Amino acid sequence: MSEIEGFWAVVPAGGSGTRLWPVSRATSPKFLHDLTGSGRTLIQATVDRLRPLAGQRVLVVTGARHVDAVARQVPELDSDHVLAEPSPRDSMAAIAWAAAVLEARDADAVLGSFAADHVIDGEAEFRAAVTEAVAVAREDYLVTIGIEPTHPSTGFGYIQAGRQLPGFATACRARQFVEKPDAERAATYLATGEFRWNAGMFVVRARVLLDLLQRWHPELAAGARALAAAPDRRDEIWPTLEKIAIDHAVAEPAADEGLVAVVPGSFGWDDIGDFRSLAELLPGDASNGVTTVGPGQVETVDSTGLVLTASDRTIALVGVEDVVVVETHDAILVTTTDRAQDVKKIVQRLGDRGRDALL
Amino acid sequence: MSEIEGFWAVVPAGGSGTRLWPVSRATSPKFLHDLTGSGRTLIQATVDRLRPLAGQRVLVVTGARHVDAVARQVPELDSDHVLAEPSPRDSMAAIAWAAAVLEARDADAVLGSFAADHVIDGEAEFRAAVTEAVAVAREDYLVTIGIEPTHPSTGFGYIQAGRQLPGFATACRARQFVEKPDAERAATYLATGEFRWNAGMFVVRARVLLDLLQRWHPELAAGARALAAAPDRRDEIWPTLEKIAIDHAVAEPAADEGLVAVVPGSFGWDDIGDFRSLAELLPGDASNGVTTVGPGQVETVDSTGLVLTASDRTIALVGVEDVVVVETHDAILVTTTDRAQDVKKIVQRLGDRGRDALL
Structure with a gap:
């Protein structure tokens, strides 16, 4: 080609x-x-x-x-x-x-x-x-x-x-x-x-x-x-x-x-519209049921879902299914794949409160 | 007295x-x-x-x-x-x-x-x-x-x-x-x-x-x-x-x-045996259904539970019930009040892997 x-x-x-x-x-x-x-x-x-x-x-x-x-x-x-x-x-x-x-x-x-x-x-x-x-x-x-x-x-x-x-x-x-x-x-x-x-x-x-x-x-x-x-x-x-x-x-x-x-x-x-799309797109980690993106170390007990990290912190999940955990330098999001669409409501909320540094 | x-x-x-x-x-x-x-x-x-x-x-x-x-x-x-x-x-x-x-x-x-x-x-x-x-x-x-x-x-x-x-x-x-x-x-x-x-x-x-x-x-x-x-x-x-x-x-x-x-x-x-005990002990925040301890700012949509923070990061919860989120400088735990007893399994796991800095 x-x-x-x-x-x-x-x-x-x-x-x-x-x-x-x-x-x-x-x-x-x-x-x-x-x-x-x-x-x-x-x-x-x-x-x-x-x-x-x-x-x-x-x-x-x-x-x-x-x-x-x-x-x-x-x-x-x-x-x-x-x-x-x-x-x-x-x-x-x-x-x-x-x-x-x-x-x-x-x-x-x-x-x-x-x-x-x-x-x-x-x-x-x-x-x-x-x-x-x-x-x-x-x-x-x-x-x-x-x-x-x-x-x-x-x-x-x-x-x-x-x-x-x-x-x-x-x-x-x-x-x-x-x-x-x-x-x-x-x-x-x-x-x-x-x-x-x-x-x-x-x-x-x-x-x-x-x-x-x-x-x-x-x-x-x-x-x-x-x-x-x-x-x-x-x-x-x-x-x-x-x-x-x-x-x-x-x-x-x-x-x-x-x-x-x-x-x-x-x-x-x-088009990765939300974290649910991302979770479905990425291959899961067969060893622990959780898909991980980023440098963080993930330890799980009876959990499934998606973890995105920005640091090398350890993320531990215990008994949470289809969870989505996203870590950045100034915020942590916890939701589920089912509710991934509603993450935009948090952004609206932060905007309403004038917390512009987080937008 | x-x-x-x-x-x-x-x-x-x-x-x-x-x-x-x-x-x-x-x-x-x-x-x-x-x-x-x-x-x-x-x-x-x-x-x-x-x-x-x-x-x-x-x-x-x-x-x-x-x-x-x-x-x-x-x-x-x-x-x-x-x-x-x-x-x-x-x-x-x-x-x-x-x-x-x-x-x-x-x-x-x-x-x-x-x-x-x-x-x-x-x-x-x-x-x-x-x-x-x-x-x-x-x-x-x-x-x-x-x-x-x-x-x-x-x-x-x-x-x-x-x-x-x-x-x-x-x-x-x-x-x-x-x-x-x-x-x-x-x-x-x-x-x-x-x-x-x-x-x-x-x-x-x-x-x-x-x-x-x-x-x-x-x-x-x-x-x-x-x-x-x-x-x-x-x-x-x-x-x-x-x-x-x-x-x-x-x-x-x-x-x-x-x-x-x-x-x-x-x-x-x-005796605060686990995070469930702590969640039950503390008064909830009527404004958002989540009990918060620490300097972190918590924003929620349809969520209940307990959040402990060590930093002023924003913790956003979307559609998670009875969740427990604990942030420290080197680790983040996500579990539920029902599974709070099993947090000790993470500690065992970390010990088994020789990750002593986290114990």
């Missing part, structure tokens, strides 16, 4: 991940952490995964406050390959800005957008899917990579695939994007064999993306192109851009017009 | 409290900690409680390795009021040594022995009980203070009271000492109204105690008296002393011969 000429990897690095507090903070979000104990943070692993396909053509879009951390974690990134958002304005503005920058450099550039905080298992399958997606994108489709579902998840949106596209190994037309379903509907989706998880991965010519955006959100497309043409006007233009997700802004209306293709991804994928 | 002339408080400060790990350690046992958040460690609170009765006549018997910590925590204690045990040899050797030291100073001395790691609620009632016990001890009884039970505990031994002693407000003859009962038997005990909890509090003339000991364990009595007579032979004599609890050595056989009296104690008492 060699680099794909003219292909640019765009890595939106945003989101605060409040359900992963106290590891993920507004000042140090999820993508800056090695949540899986792989030895690489999520953004490092994302860039590592894209390098074989894009070489030096990796563009990160992140909040201005995270630019220094990104530069430290990905030192080989040229400084003009990091776009600094003055404030969060959702995924469409971020990707449109990157698209406009690339369009100005190379009128035929194809970009692939991959979030900085997702986990992928199966590098070869990932590269194969992206390679096919780029080829389809060169036919001027908006291409998404749809993950082959392993279970009827209610935590992800879905993409319904239609007829196969002639001339490609696996790509199909995308019939529609659907929101997170309830359990019954998710089971129905899986039974049809037509549905894929929407992992928010889009591969498209920069110009095609902006032209589609121009049809449904012309001011946003014009704003992104103006930003690329006049970077010094960033702080003036950026706040005027519409806050909208790429799915709603472009992917859904384009699918309705038959302009979207889906390439199935047969690799493992997760 | 004024000092009782000729009365000495003896405070055995031993035990490792492995069920209270990681707060209680072999190097820093339970009695050196402020487990209740009162602002005073258990030994400090014990000495505070005895001062109004004994003045400067307080004698602490503790392990040689804890002498410095005791001196730091109770600086007003004269250095010759601390007896340093070269190794743990159970309660009879410790109290007999103290008794022999006191007997040599004052042939009529009455001692009261009160463990350094118990918690008492009701100082006035405590002083009243001790005062009556001293008066009874002056009639040459071995007197114990029996706690009026608040519930049919299976965690404590019991004392059965007999007829009231003429001339005293509340003292009775003690019929027998019984071991920790099962739940059914404990309920029967309470129904009779005759049973008190055995809190291990003994009040007795030093000479009477040693004379009783002489009858059933003559070598131990002789050894203790030799030790008092020749302190410089401590390291030679101490290891020869029999390891036995005062209950078995003296209290039980003396009760069989009608030589033991029991004064009822109407104060609250607990």
Whole structure:
């Protein structure tokens, strides 16, 4: 597998991940952490995964406050390959800005957008899917990579695939994007064999993306192109851009017009929405029933669950099942995998109390 | 209430409290900690409680390795009021040594022995009980203070009271000492109204105690008296002393011969055997359902239990009931009140692995 000429990897690095507090903070979000104990943070692993396909053509879009951390974690990134958002304005503005920058450099550039905080298992399958997606994108489709579902998840949106596209190994037309379903509907989706998880991965010519955006959100497309043409006007233009997700802004209306293709991804994928997802993602430690990430030593009696540590303290668990224990330098969280969603309530509580140092 | 002339408080400060790990350690046992958040460690609170009765006549018997910590925590204690045990040899050797030291100073001395790691609620009632016990001890009884039970505990031994002693407000003859009962038997005990909890509090003339000991364990009595007579032979004599609890050595056989009296104690008492006892002992925080001891800030969502902290870290609990979280500088314990007894298994495990720094 060699680099794909003219292909640019765009890595939106945003989101605060409040359900992963106290590891993920507004000042140090999820993508800056090695949540899986792989030895690489999520953004490092994302860039590592894209390098074989894009070489030096990796563009990160992140909040201005995270630019220094990104530069430290990905030192080989040229400084003009990091776009600094003055404030969060959702995924469409971020990707449109990157698209406009690339369009100005190379009128035929194809970009692939991959979030900085997702986990992928199966590098070869990932590269194969992206390679096919780029080829389809060169036919001027908006291409998404749809993950082959392993279970009827209610935590992800879905993409319904239609007829196969002639001339490609696996790509199909995308019939529609659907929101997170309830359990019954998710089971129905899986039974049809037509549905894929929407992992928010889009591969498209920069110009095609902006032209589609121009049809449904012309001011946003014009704003992104103006930003690329006049970077010094960033702080003036950026706040005027519409806050909208790429799915709603472009992917859904384009699918309705038959302009979207889906390439199935047969690799493992997760967006690690909360500690339950992380617990399910990681292999448990057969010796004591508890999955451990970090330098802490874990001793257990009749316990199962997930322990994340930031220090070499000993964590002892006695008679607790499906527990989640997370230690950082200034906070300790104790919850269960079942209640992992509610960790965000703690963050709200801390915010209400003005305990900003912990957010 | 004024000092009782000729009365000495003896405070055995031993035990490792492995069920209270990681707060209680072999190097820093339970009695050196402020487990209740009162602002005073258990030994400090014990000495505070005895001062109004004994003045400067307080004698602490503790392990040689804890002498410095005791001196730091109770600086007003004269250095010759601390007896340093070269190794743990159970309660009879410790109290007999103290008794022999006191007997040599004052042939009529009455001692009261009160463990350094118990918690008492009701100082006035405590002083009243001790005062009556001293008066009874002056009639040459071995007197114990029996706690009026608040519930049919299976965690404590019991004392059965007999007829009231003429001339005293509340003292009775003690019929027998019984071991920790099962739940059914404990309920029967309470129904009779005759049973008190055995809190291990003994009040007795030093000479009477040693004379009783002489009858059933003559070598131990002789050894203790030799030790008092020749302190410089401590390291030679101490290891020869029999390891036995005062209950078995003296209290039980003396009760069989009608030589033991029991004064009822109407104060609250607990030996804090584990974190469940501590959780039940402390008033909960009505605002969030969790009892907190220490400087840590606790934030909760749908949680109940007990949190002990050593730092000002934030402890966040989400959806965990009857949880016990204990933070120290080198360890974090997570368990439940139901499983609190099994914390000792962690200590065994750490010992098996040679992780001595944590013991």
